Amino acid sequence: MHYGYFNGTIAPTDQLAVGVTDLALLRGYGLFDYFLTYNGRPFQWDWYWERFQNSATRMHLPLPLGKNETYAILMDLIERSVGAGAASDMAFRFVMTGGYSADSISIERPNLLILTEPIHPVPTVQYEQGIKVILDEYVREMAEVKSTDYKRVILMAQAIRSAGASDLLYQKGGEISELSRSNFFIVKGDKLVTPSRYILHGITRRTIMQLAQSDFQVEERPLLLSELYDADEAFTTSSTKKVLPITQIGDLTIGDGYVGPKSKFLLERFNELVKNW
Amino acid sequence: MHYGYFNGTIAPTDQLAVGVTDLALLRGYGLFDYFLTYNGRPFQWDWYWERFQNSATRMHLPLPLGKNETYAILMDLIERSVGAGAASDMAFRFVMTGGYSADSISIERPNLLILTEPIHPVPTVQYEQGIKVILDEYVREMAEVKSTDYKRVILMAQAIRSAGASDLLYQKGGEISELSRSNFFIVKGDKLVTPSRYILHGITRRTIMQLAQSDFQVEERPLLLSELYDADEAFTTSSTKKVLPITQIGDLTIGDGYVGPKSKFLLERFNELVKNW
CATH class of the missing domain: 3.30.470.10 (Aminotransferase class 4, branched-chain amino acid transferase, N-terminal domain)
Known part of the structure; x- marks a missing residue:
């Protein structure tokens, strides 16, 4: 209880x-x-x-x-x-x-x-295979405030299910912001890029940026949809999802479609941190 | 009780x-x-x-x-x-x-x-003198659905009070939509104009458009901010407000700044209708 x-x-x-x-x-x-x-x-x-x-x-x-x-x-x-x-x-x-x-x-x-x-952990299979998300032309009102306004993702639940996806990736005018309840990163070589604006500043996002500092060049800046095409990897972060790989965005396969080594590496780093919290 | x-x-x-x-x-x-x-x-x-x-x-x-x-x-x-x-x-x-x-x-x-x-009637003085509203660059998400999302007006409560105003008039890119909880009309000669989009379709609005049919040319169409400058009168409609005159919008005085005859006429028509409901 x-x-x-x-x-x-x-x-x-x-x-x-x-x-x-x-x-x-x-x-x-x-x-x-x-x-x-x-x-x-x-x-x-x-x-x-x-x-x-x-x-x-x-x-x-x-x-x-x-x-x-x-x-x-x-x-x-x-x-x-x-x-x-x-x-x-x-x-x-x-x-x-x-x-x-x-x-x-x-x-x-x-x-x-x-x-x-109770904690609802993400199913292991999603860490092994990565998840699919679909693009949604939307930006949260007052995105930087954690208001209770999550109408959009509940409204889109059927569309997400129909697409065999797990979540929405919001973009507006070609600029990516965030998933419905988590932040977004791409990996390109040794660069880690995460949107800087129209987002809720996630605590797991902040933790990952800190953990990544020594091994990656971390860029916090506007991120364009067009950059997805040559990303090596993509993942999302939240307290529940930790570092959850994204292998498909709409019809686009990210990298080779498999969970990449850098997402795995950051998830391991995160798991080490919390093990000794 | x-x-x-x-x-x-x-x-x-x-x-x-x-x-x-x-x-x-x-x-x-x-x-x-x-x-x-x-x-x-x-x-x-x-x-x-x-x-x-x-x-x-x-x-x-x-x-x-x-x-x-x-x-x-x-x-x-x-x-x-x-x-x-x-x-x-x-x-x-x-x-x-x-x-x-x-x-x-x-x-x-x-x-x-x-x-x-209990019904909270609008104070009589507001019908006699009209109200002041301030412009707000905003449009409600899914405006045509009566969702519970009224964050904006609560968030702006202090700004409304500071301006000595009663409410917000939403506009975006120069196009007027509605007040925070009621619809908007202007009167120009025998024309009654009310915004057609980005609004909740009010039932009092619909009632007034019907009551006005025989005496006005009723236009339901996009309404621009610039049209406020030569409006004779303006008013707002809602179940609680009925037909409530607006005499000031930000720094702009509407018409001569007094409640106009056409707003009064429509309020009387509405009051007759509900008296015999």
């Missing part, structure tokens, strides 16, 4: 509920964050907290808790959840909304949810 | 709550609709139901209720709410979400809320 926190109350997640005048529910006004624990410790906590704070500031929502206070809640939730039979590593989902609103438009006081969830 | 319906259960609104794995809460995947009753009867019910159905189809959400079944619920909610002391006329808010999701991304079965709410 998993435990969660809602505005000061801690309870099993399935007993938590949000009133019907909440502005995320009625008006889509919410932000979130999501990260995993390794060895029972939140991974890259400092960076996630900083990002959560930034999202809150950008959406004019005052944080009701400080960093240390929040960390104590995380530890409490881990302890209770593990005590109730959850696996020792889990995911945290923060959700902060505009709160309950008497006129269904004005912010009064934010609602803050901190949920623990 | 007001009553609401949630997935088959009817209860006082403040006793209704939504579980924390709901996709509107976590992912912004929801649609809604909103309308008033007059003389205890839902105004333009056929048109609202048709729009709600269209929004649901566009968001791939199967409606769990038919039209007559839903109407019976509305009547039940009115009776219970009035019995518990609510005013005889009220507002209905439909909210349909992607439902509870085990993996926080896949749709299983939608959640449907039908809430009754």
